[in-house]
Amino acid sequence: MTADKGMGAKANQFINADDGEDGPPNQATKLLDAVLEISPDLFHAHDGTAYISFTDNGHYKTMVIGDVRLEAWLRKSAFELFRKVVNTNVINEVQAYLEAFALTKGKQTDVFVRLGQNDGKLYLDLGSDDFTVIEVTQTGYKAVACPRQVKFRRPKGMKPLPLPEADGDLSELRRFINVSDEEWPLLLGWLVATFEPDGACLILLMIGQQGSAKTSGCEVLKNLIDPGVACLRVPPASQRDLSIAGKNSLVLGYDNVSRIQPWLSDALCRISTGAGSAVRQLYRDEDEVFFEFRRPLILNGITEFVTSPDLVDRAIAIEPPHLPKSARKDKKTFLSEFEEARPRLLGALLDAVSCALRRLSEVHLQDAPRMADAARWITAAEPALPIAPGVFLSAYESNQTGAADAALDFSKLGNAVIELMAGQNEWLGNSAELLDTIASDCSSETELQRAGWPKNPKALNSQMRRVAPTLESRGLKVVFGISDGNRKRLIRITSGTAPTVQPSESPIAEAVRSDGPDDPAGRPGPDTTSSIGQMALTDSDGWTFLGES
Template sequence: MSEPDGGESKGKGPSQATKLAQLAAELVDVVAGADGRAYAVSKKGPGAHIAFPLKGQKGLRTRLARSYSEVHGAVPSQSALTDVTAVLEGQAMDLDPRPIGLRLASHEGQVVLDLGDAAGRCAIIGPDGWRVSHTSPVLFRRTALTSPLPAPGEPGNTQAGIAALRRLLNVDEPGFRLLVGWLVSGLVPDMPHPILAARGEQGTGKSTALSMLVNLVDPSPAPLRSLPKDQKTWSVTASASWAVCLDNVSTIPPWLSDTLCKAVTGEGFLDRALYSDDDVSVVSYRRLIAMTSIDTGALASDLNERVLPVEFVPIKADQRRTDAEVRATFDFEAPQILAALLDLLSAVLAQLPATELTELPRMADFARVLAALDVVTGWDTLATYRAATEVSTADLIDAKPFTAAVADFVEKQGEWTGTMGQLLACIDTPDPRPKSWPVDPTRAGSQLKRDAPVLRSVGVTVEDAGRSRDRSRSRLYRLALEPEESPPGQCPQPEEVSDAVVTSHDGSFFAHEVTSDPTDATDAVSAPVPTRNTSAHPVSDAVGAADTSAAPLSTDDRSPLEEGTCGWCGNHFTRYTTTGHPNRCTPCARNGGTPPPT
């Protein structure tokens, strides 16, 4: 005889729905998420901090059906499961919303990283170190795209972990350090992260590299995703994982450009609530995003300001490895690499409160992380980031003929005020006219406003100068060159970096050289490694011969304070590390030992 589905029936005892509600009260607590959804959290057992939805394949509904069958030896009806789910959702409506993290969360100055394993473990990282714990101070949710992270190795062996990562990536040394900075920042929630744009010709290993990088932060069965076709597809993609990598991107439609900007900053947008005609929901995602094969010149100016471009170099034929070999090496090294990243994150968290920048770029929080990382490692990632964004801006202007023509015009004029019609008359229209060239003053004004930030970054200001005094009352624009920040011929001095040395968790100094040479890097790894041909790492000769003068020095090898006058630009310099070019300031020395153009 089947059990009744509804409420109590005389002589028949509690219904299935009542028994399910009692079972749910014994097994879980219901919580209201800050995203407006109801979740359940197990009261005991491993993963008692993992919040799972009430519905879905891995939700409470499925778990209740299994538990009911085990306890009562019968299968609950779908209507009973629906009834108890509705009751629990109603209970959640009376609760205060709680933040529920996806892979990462902040808690009292610490970062909590969900390792995603069946035991429900997490890594808790703070300014004084990090540890792996079976309990978490915060709630996490998991999805079908939440895969386990590798169990981190022991703290303190930072140099070996970074050297292992270096052997897997075919980028030059400045680019590699930017990637490390991006990974460290990617472990910091509650801040905007730049979109990593892996550029390079076909065969440079961009997709393989980015899948490895993403799997160090937020592994997934599908680390590389296709370009979403619409807003709904993006919402599904972004809601299921912390890190999103879009592969083989050639063009970005305007709607996706705006959406990606919001995903960087965490801004929300309105959407109609599911199964509702008049209710709306706020969709908000702050995500760690990466792309491959993106042409920076094809980006909108506001998205370009949020991009971190890193160039991958071609791999020589005799240095290529199969994808299986690369991934096997990565799987073996991943625990120590992750431990090294957690070491760096802990040291950066300790340094951040004392990190202040006089000039902040668009991605200010990321710049502060890089500045703190530079103090910890002795690197120069912030200066590299600023230089990379300048190159990216120049590429963007080159891809916009009208904007480039305006920049050239102001460069010659110095200052100009007039209407958009007058500006179009002053600038020669190319023959044939590019498709993006504005055909009338209205479109010219719109394009100029959109590209004002990118023009400002190259020293051209665009200002509203009011209306003309004639009968037309046309809008006037003032275009001018920004004043030089330093006298002509003077090289800007590098930002002053603190001489503090941050200690790693085993008490040793993290100020060791990370080399790109395969032999040196192999020697630096103290942990046993599987048998493999380390000389065939995917790094070109250009990378192997990368300038190591900017590599961090150990405290024993650190050079004494250098002070002098640059023989090229005449600037006075003071520094703690040698550039390899005596009598040269750091900016001039970075030109590779050749005088700058005159």
């Protein structure tokens, strides 16, 4: 909300003199008058955080009220006003008034990190000192001063992006990322989908051997669109750590993941779809801090670390092929070449984003996959991508089937159900009966847990709901809540013929479905290489990077 011109004159009504009574304006009042004279926007976000936006040295800035950077700006302003350093209480009083006004009189406004939107346009914050943003429309992109109606918050760890350059080609990205020809469309799809403004975000999984350049590939992707001080992180230890990281980055990247605990798997699913979360405020048992954001995710590891069907449904799994030692070079050269190419790559990516904005209303998918918004957005962008029309959907459906099969391999319950249904067409019973049937050799909860089974019928019901979509790809349909006479809340499992792959005559208009168990997902083995010459490099810490041979 913009402060009115008379607000500065009324500041003394809110900040009293040092003796607690109305009197001549004190330092806090005078400083507040000076702040309000520049007509700042005082507002709050949906989570209750108070913000101030103002023009400083010709640049429009947005800051959290209470942030150390706003405090530093107020101290600087006070020094220019009084020609001396003011007491901390003066700064605190001014911030207290600004916060109170933002929360009680200010409008609720969206605040963005790195990528924002307004009136059908996308805005990419370059993070530069002059606060330049890139405006992306249906007709292209251009650098502009940040509009007042678009509020960008800049976390401390944000690094700047270069100005994008025209006439780039995303094919050049293959110089820096080790990916097979079969999975190249998937990587491009994930990259352009990070700009999709409304739907759920795809999760990129890079699973490869040591020396496959998976870490450097993930770093290149994140640095292309959202560079930061902490490029790739270790997996979070708590919901609080994950929430804070998500609030301060556009893209979340996690390195060397070996196992994803159930709570983390559920949390990553929520971040992908934009569901909110709440954590207890530090030192206060009764208060909560709320987080609500939607973020693209990158995770890499050596082994198949994603076993939850929910997470698999939201993910694209890529297996970079192994690169020999003879194809490695130094890190300095690799990074120098990437920095030189980054403006062109960013420009080519923004061309694809503009294409998606222009064509999105024309694209309609029949039998759309799980992440339908992302698939539709990527399909709309395909004419500006270095792939043929329809290639992404075909690769994505194959990838989903292969990933689901891999997740099922780690599910003891899922495999037990498959074995149970091998000799029958239907099974009907409650959760307790199903548990007794598949774990007939266990007589106690302790034995069930030791054997890796759900510990009780309630836990089995929960796991069955998670694995049911994956079982459907094996021709098994699971229906919950069935009634049979006096028996209620039964589970019915039926066996049928799994659907076969039907190639689409119109790849743009119809998604290709592949639910059969015989699809190997099109993933390359260790000896599969791209048609483009590539080479990796390893630095002193053993990190592997990719260059051009």
